[in-house]
Amino acid sequence: GDSVTQMEGPVTLSEEAFLTINCTYTATGYPSLFWYVQYPGEGLQLLLKATKADDKGSNKGFEATYRKETTSFHLEKGSVQVSDSAVYFCALSDGGFKTIFGAGTRLFVKA
Amino acid sequence: GAGVSQTPSNKVTEKGKYVELRCDPISGHTALYWYRQSLGQGPEFLIYFQGTGAADDSGLPNDRFFAVRPEGSVSTLKIQRTERGDSAVYLCASSQAGGAVDTQYFGPGTRLTVL
Numbered sequence A: 001g002d003s004v005t006q007m008e009g010p011v012t013l014s015e016e017a018f019l020t021i022n023c024t025y026t027a028t029g030y031p032s033l034f035w036y037v038q039y040p041g042e043g044l045q046l047l048l049k050a051t052k053a054d055d056k057g058s059n060k061g062f063e064a065t066y067r068k069e070t071t072s073f074h075l076e077k078g079s080v081q082v083s084d085s086a087v088y089f090c091a092l093s094d095g096g097f098k099t100i101f102g103a104g105t106r107l108f109v110k111a
Numbered sequence B: 001g002a003g004v005s006q007t008p009s010n011k012v013t014e015k016g017k018y019v020e021l022r023c024d025p026i027s028g029h030t031a032l033y034w035y036r037q038s039l040g041q042g043p044e045f046l047i048y049f050q051g052t053g054a055a056d057d058s059g060l061p062n063d064r065f066f067a068v069r070p071e072g073s074v075s076t077l078k079i080q081r082t083e084r085g086d087s088a089v090y091l092c093a094s095s096q097a098g099g100a101v102d103t104q105y106f107g108p109g110t111r112l113t114v115l
Helices: none
Strands: A003-006 A011-014 A019-021 A023-026 A032-038 A045-050 A056-059 A062-065 A075-077 A086-093 A099-101 A105-110 B005-007 B010-013 B019-024 B031-037 B044-050 B053-056 B065-068 B075-079 B088-095 B110-114
Touching: A003 A086, A003 A099, A011 A019, A019 A105, A023 A032, A023 A086, A032 A056, A032 A062, A045 A062, A099 B044, B005 B088, B010 B019, B019 B088, B019 B110, B031 B075, B044 B065, B044 B075, B075 B088
Parallel strands: A011 A105, B010 B110
Antiparallel strands: A003 A023, A019 A075, A032 A045, A032 A086, A045 A056, A056 A062, A062 A075, A086 A099, A086 A105, B005 B019, B019 B075, B031 B044, B031 B088, B044 B053, B065 B075, B088 B110
16 A cells, blocks of 8 residues: 655754755555644644655745655755754645655754 | 634543544535544544545544544544554544645644543
C-alpha cells in the first residue's frame, strides 16, 4: 500500500541555519503531496502542497518540490527561526479521500 | 471565524467502557475526517464523511469503532468495549468539499486514555 517515510528527529538547529527534512513516498498512482506542521499546543495545519510532478509548494519561507523520479518531497528553508520549532509531517493523498501521514519530524531551533 | 472544535479535550476511561468523542466542523464544510494519532506517530486515517454518509470507513480498525454524522454537520466517534490499545489522540478535520487537494482543517484533538 501507499506509504510515507520521513527522516527521524529530533532535528536541532541554530537560528538562521538551513533546514532540510527528507521525505520519500511509495504510491501506485500519482498522489498529491503535503507538508503539515504542528506547533506546540496547536492543531495540525497545512504548510504547503504539490499536486503533480515538478510542482513546487511554498509557504512561510518553506518549500518542497515534487520529484517523481526519486519519489521525494523534501522540505527546505533557507534560514530557520526559533518560531519554526514544531513537528513536521509529510503526507500524501492518492486521489481518493484518504491522507497518509509520515511519522513526523520534530524540529528544535535554538536562539 | 470558528475553527474545528472537539470535545472533550481529554477523556480517561476504564477498559471495557463505552466512549463518545464529538467533532464540530467548520460551518459549511461538507467533508469531515477522523484520524487517530498514537504517541510518536503521524495521524492514521479512520473514516471520511461526505455530508451525512460515510464515503470511506476503511480505516476503522474493527467493529468496536463507529462514527455518525446524522445531519451533515456534527460528528460523533463511538468506541465500544474500549481497550488499552485505543489510547491515542483522536483528531477530526473538515474541508469545504472533500477530495485529494481540498485543504483539511484540523481540530485540537481529544486525548483518550484507557486505563
